[in-house]
Amino acid sequence: MNEQVIFHNIKTALNNAPRNQFTVEMHLQMIKYADNLKSITAKEFCQGVGLKDSFGTEFSKMRNLTQRLKAAGLSTDLL
Known part of the structure; x- marks a missing residue:
């Protein structure tokens, strides 16, 4: 699936x-x-989705959290 x-x-x-x-x-x-x-930066994410740049911190946190959740058994395909 592409970014757009x-x-x-x-x-x-x-x-x-x-x-x-x-x-x-x-x-x-x-x-x-x-x-x-x-492979994208938090700023690129915010621009792509149309969010304020300040939400970039949240994007970085969630990307890091995802690795922990997946290690605990979460399948992101089910979301």
């Missing part, structure tokens, strides 16, 4: 998230696609 498709999927998920669930959905999407987005 992933960015589109994330944007759609965020736009459809209930207002009080935006941050939860954002984190979930970051974890879901972390492996596909290993």
Whole structure:
């Protein structure tokens, strides 16, 4: 799956998230696609999804967390 498709999927998920669930959905999407987005910077992620650059820190955290979750048995394909 290419980055543009992933960015589109994330944007759609965020736009459809209930207002009080935006941050939860954002984190979930970051974890879901972390492996596909290993080679991009946090800034590139934010620009691709249309988020403020300040969310780049969250992207970096979720990408790191994904490795721990996968080591504990999480299958990101199920998200």
